[in-house]
Amino acid sequence: MASVLAPAIALGQQVYPSKPIQFVIPGAPGGITDQLGRLIADRLSGALGQRVIVDNKAGAGGNLAAEFVARAAPDGYTILMGTQGTQVANQYLYSSLKFDPAKDFVPAHALISISSVVVANANQPYRSLKELVDYAKQHPGKLTFASAGNGTSTHLVAELFQKVAGVKFVHVPYKGSAPAISDLLGGQVDLAFDFPVTTVPHINAGKLRALAVTGPARLADLPDVPTTTEAGYPEAQAVAWIGMFLPAGTPAPIVDRIQRETARVLAEPAVVEAVARFGGTPFNQGGAAFGTFVQSEHARWKAIIEQSGARLD
Known part of the structure; x- marks a missing residue:
């Protein structure tokens, strides 16, 4: 029982997290994505007992950030703030990506949904x-x-x-x-x-x-x-959404820890209030359920993008 209640996860000889975590945001400082990311990073720092450091990697519709995290070590110390674009739409908007949104990431938890x-x-x-x-x-x-x-x-x-x-x-x-x-x-x-x-x-x-x-x-x-x-x-009916993704191969206990702590953070009144200011709603869905949702988005938006003829390269 003590191991279940422990605030950190023991993996071999290491305890997670034992050092700062890099939170990669696919946007420039100051935007809604950045503001939300910094809020979540601040709250997760307290929940995890280690600093969660925001790293803005803007460019190519978020692809630069996604590629960086896809290539990172699957040890829980690099997290992507993925969007509907990086995880779904960009696959059909760009002729080629240097990462596979479906294979190179494991969904941890959704963060926010925004209606138009x-x-x-x-x-x-x-x-x-x-x-x-x-x-x-x-x-x-x-x-x-x-x-x-x-x-x-x-x-x-x-x-x-x-x-x-x-x-x-x-x-x-x-x-x-x-x-x-x-x-x-x-x-x-x-x-x-x-x-x-x-x-x-x-x-x-x-x-x-x-x-x-x-x-x-x-x-x-x-x-x-x-x-x-x-x-x-x-x-x-449609919403834009943002969520947290880790590199494929990240140990399940780490993914589960990120999922649990994110769910707690999203329930905090200050976070709910901030999300409302951004015009959104906390998207409290994690793990397999969030993964299933992301998969369903592929089929939907692939057809719409192909019909529209939209391209970004």
């Missing part, structure tokens, strides 16, 4: 998702939607919706959400499928109209806005 908000310029005539679909069918090829770039979640969620609803919008990619939303506010584009943190302030100011949220539940900040399921398009 379907928003239109407030001057547009449609006031609901159904009215948007009807308008798009009556005016084929007219409506434009802005995204944060080819292959981003803000692009692919819109592609999924078009497939489900049987409509076609014109894609206008930008270099990030900020310029995309700026042009939506200015009327240069008609729609966006973007995140709450970038859209809710403008919705509350009356400058954007929220038509639906793509996640499984309504958002606390937009209680009157229906989900795509409630609006009649259940197959358009």
